[in-house]
Amino acid sequence: MAGIAVAEAKEKRAPKTLDHLEIHARLGGGNIVRHVYKDYHHEPMDVNFDEDGRREGKGSGHGEHIMAHLQKHAVIPAMTSADGGAGDETEDE
Secondary structure, X not given: OOOOOOOOOOOOOOOOOEEEEEEEEOOOOOEEEEEEEOXXXXXXXXXXXXXXXXXXXXXXXXXXXXHHHHHHXXXXXXXXXXXXXXXXXXXXX
């Protein structure tokens, strides 16, 4: 019986929801930020950063700093000198 097509039901996937981020040191310098999703159907996604903390590769976000990336995905508030972040402090203080 040629010409009869059987449709297979596609498995419904859960929405791509971030579960957590992992930060790993990369051989040769830099870091890898791994995005791990709640549903096992969604493979983890690695984003590479060079030694200066800039995102490598092509596409959106190229050149983005690792701290900006973490603030965006992990909802980390921006650090300023007023709240103990990067400021004019020296090691002598």
